[in-house]
Amino acid sequence: MSFASVIKLFLPKDRVFYGLFEEVTLTLKEMGETFVIATKETDIDKKEALLKKLETLEHKNDTTTHKIFIELGRNFITPFDREDIHYLATSLDDIADYIWGAAKRIKNYQLHEVGDTVLTEFGDIIVKSIHALHSSVHELRSMKNLRAITDACVLINSLENDGDDLLDKSMLELFNSQLSAVEIIKKKDLYQMLETVTDKCEDAANAIESIIIKYA
Amino acid sequence: MSFASVIKLFLPKDRVFYGLFEEVTLTLKEMGETFVIATKETDIDKKEALLKKLETLEHKNDTTTHKIFIELGRNFITPFDREDIHYLATSLDDIADYIWGAAKRIKNYQLHEVGDTVLTEFGDIIVKSIHALHSSVHELRSMKNLRAITDACVLINSLENDGDDLLDKSMLELFNSQLSAVEIIKKKDLYQMLETVTDKCEDAANAIESIIIKYA
Amino acid sequence: MSFASVIKLFLPKDRVFYGLFEEVTLTLKEMGETFVIATKETDIDKKEALLKKLETLEHKNDTTTHKIFIELGRNFITPFDREDIHYLATSLDDIADYIWGAAKRIKNYQLHEVGDTVLTEFGDIIVKSIHALHSSVHELRSMKNLRAITDACVLINSLENDGDDLLDKSMLELFNSQLSAVEIIKKKDLYQMLETVTDKCEDAANAIESIIIKYA
Numbered sequence: 001m002s003f004a005s006v007i008k009l010f011l012p013k014d015r016v017f018y019g020l021f022e023e024v025t026l027t028l029k030e031m032g033e034t035f036v037i038a039t040k041e042t043d044i045d046k047k048e049a050l051l052k053k054l055e056t057l058e059h060k061n062d063t064t065t066h067k068i069f070i071e072l073g074r075n076f077i078t079p080f081d082r083e084d085i086h087y088l089a090t091s092l093d094d095i096a097d098y099i100w101g102a103a104k105r106i107k108n109y110q111l112h113e114v115g116d117t118v119l120t121e122f123g124d125i126i127v128k129s130i131h132a133l134h135s136s137v138h139e140l141r142s143m144k145n146l147r148a149i150t151d152a153c154v155l156i157n158s159l160e161n162d163g164d165d166l167l168d169k170s171m172l173e174l175f176n177s178q179l180s181a182v183e184i185i186k187k188k189d190l191y192q193m194l195e196t197v198t199d200k201c202e203d204a205a206n207a208i209e210s211i212i213i214k215y216a
Numbered sequence: 217m218s219f220a221s222v223i224k225l226f227l228p229k230d231r232v233f234y235g236l237f238e239e240v241t242l243t244l245k246e247m248g249e250t251f252v253i254a255t256k257e258t259d260i261d262k263k264e265a266l267l268k269k270l271e272t273l274e275h276k277n278d279t280t281t282h283k284i285f286i287e288l289g290r291n292f293i294t295p296f297d298r299e300d301i302h303y304l305a306t307s308l309d310d311i312a313d314y315i316w317g318a319a320k321r322i323k324n325y326q327l328h329e330v331g332d333t334v335l336t337e338f339g340d341i342i343v344k345s346i347h348a349l350h351s352s353v354h355e356l357r358s359m360k361n362l363r364a365i366t367d368a369c370v371l372i373n374s375l376e377n378d379g380d381d382l383l384d385k386s387m388l389e390l391f392n393s394q395l396s397a398v399e400i401i402k403k404k405d406l407y408q409m410l411e412t413v414t415d416k417c418e419d420a421a422n423a424i425e426s427i428i429i430k431y432a
Numbered sequence: 433m434s435f436a437s438v439i440k441l442f443l444p445k446d447r448v449f450y451g452l453f454e455e456v457t458l459t460l461k462e463m464g465e466t467f468v469i470a471t472k473e474t475d476i477d478k479k480e481a482l483l484k485k486l487e488t489l490e491h492k493n494d495t496t497t498h499k500i501f502i503e504l505g506r507n508f509i510t511p512f513d514r515e516d517i518h519y520l521a522t523s524l525d526d527i528a529d530y531i532w533g534a535a536k537r538i539k540n541y542q543l544h545e546v547g548d549t550v551l552t553e554f555g556d557i558i559v560k561s562i563h564a565l566h567s568s569v570h571e572l573r574s575m576k577n578l579r580a581i582t583d584a585c586v587l588i589n590s591l592e593n594d595g596d597d598l599l600d601k602s603m604l605e606l607f608n609s610q611l612s613a614v615e616i617i618k619k620k621d622l623y624q625m626l627e628t629v630t631d632k633c634e635d636a637a638n639a640i641e642s643i644i645i646k647y648a
Contacts, residue, residue: 069422073429083299083515108388172540181397181613185404188617206501213505285638289645299515324604397613401620 036123163198252339379414595630
């Protein structure tokens with residue numbers, strides 16, 4: 001019996017995980033979309049309400065992630081699966097943490113001004129990556145469309161490169177701006193946090209690739 | 217034979233690890249307490265002696281951690297155990313590294329002034345987390361009081377949130393202060409390093425939770 | 433049959449990995465050496481060409497690393513091997529990423545001036561670490577000279593300490609310099625990135641140590 005077929009015997013149990021992972025990526029989708037809306041919101045109260053919503057979503061996601069870890073402890077499947085599931089869960093949780101971290105910084109550092117298109121640009125990249133993650137996680141259930149998963153992972157890798165380039169470009173603009181050093185420190189921190197979100201999306205995509213390579 | 221009972225067969229060997237882990241958390245306790253005393257010390261020479269003591273303790277901890285990795289290489293127990301032990305050892309070692317890193321920055325950046333209560337507040341959070349880690353590691357020996365371990369891990373997670381909030385609050389104060397940008401850079405670096413200590417305590421707690429879920 | 437002998441049965445398959453790892457460390461050697469030459473280059477066009485070359489080498493290394501992950505997914509060897517190989521591949525890939533990240537910052541932040549000896553000093557430490565990694569990876573093939581591997585790993589750990597000390601020293605000089613806060617932010621970022629390269633070299637050395645402990 002091949003390794004792949006041994007794993008397949010356990011698929012029913014895996015389904016618990018994939019249901020939870022879909023819950024996670026749905027929450028992440030909502031977080032990404034809320035973040036983009038927040039970056040465009042001109043009304044300060046509405047903006048703060050959106051940032052507050054991100055906190056609620058992050059807490060919700062913590063609960064789902066905790067359930068994944070509990071299941072992971074209970075289910076004895078295989079080390080590779082376990083590793084991959086652990087890494088996928090951790091990466092997805094990091095995405096939520098860093099989006100919320102960025103939202104907090106917008107509020108705390110009082111970077112509420114609209115017109116910082118860098119934030120929206122990062123938000124757009126993040127939303128695209130999360131959509132690709134969500135559809136990949138969904139495809140993991142049936143394992144019937146491995147090509148769609150691979151394509152999504154390639155897209156996420158390419159979006160991470162876009163995130164890198166956007167950070168480089170925005171840092172260059174920041175250093176060449178007339179902003180004070182303190183304002184530069186604040187924005188640098190915020191941009192780096194958003195770029196880290198795209199790194200974490202790539203980590204999640206790597207975990208998904210690692211899962212499908214073994215099933216292939 | 218269940219997975220849990222297979223693991224229990226190996227418990228005598230595990231005891232080597234838990235003894236070493238207790239040695240690590242004892243050293244960490246001393247580091248945390250020394251750090252808090254250092255933040256309150258008004259005499260500059262005494263303060264530097266305390267910071268120097270942290271270096272010695274960090275080196276001592278490196279040696280114990282190295283022993284854990286050597287044992288881990290020698291003992292063939294189970295992949296999950298190995299993973300958890302590796303992750304726990306790494307996280308605890310990171311705690312020592314970052315406390316010492318913070319101490320070094322106080323000295324190097326000449327942030328010796330007393331009255332920066334943020335440092336003491338971080339120190340207090342760290343000491344509480346390390347105490348909880350120490351008692352958890354101790355309980356791992358007998359596995360008789362899983363509830364006490366779980367409670368300690370919940371506490372550490374909550375202390376990590378306190379660390380996050382403290383960082384947010386202190387960064388806000390820093391940005392609203394009259395300090396120069398360079399002073400802000402220095403203090404930001406130091407505070408972030410202390411917040412990372414609380415993250416590493418949470419990582420260690422997660423590793424412990426992962427161990428007890430499997431034994432339960 | 434001992435665990436070690438079970439592993440040895442699989443050695444022919446492992447050879448694929450070690451060939452790929454040698455390819456990686458050869459590329460890293462070229463990157464390290466190119467970086468050092470770039471830090472000393474006075475002609476701005478030549479300097480930019482060298483930095484550009486680092487980008488090409490980083491892309492080349494991405495391709496080799498991707499091959500390692502594909503092989504890792506295909507080959508079912510052992511969990512520990514897999515973990516170690518994964519960790520080694522990731523750490524080596526990070527070395528390439530951070531060298532290229534540093535090179536990009538020199539260009540983007542317009543830190544082209546020659547005379548920043550800190551960059552060359554970091555480069556020298558990195559080149560030494562990579563040489564030790566390359567010879568260790570080469571020795572993994574035959575496993576006949578474990579002592580040479582251990583010595584190389586000890587050297588890399590000691591070079592990482594040198595990197596730490598160099599960062600401390602250069603940050604101190606930076607803060608005591610007459611540079612503007614913005615210039616300090618830029619250089620701090622660059623130096624920290626180079627120090628991270630030495631951390632990643634240490635991570636790779638730890639993965640190698642973990643491999644040889646199991647074969648011993």
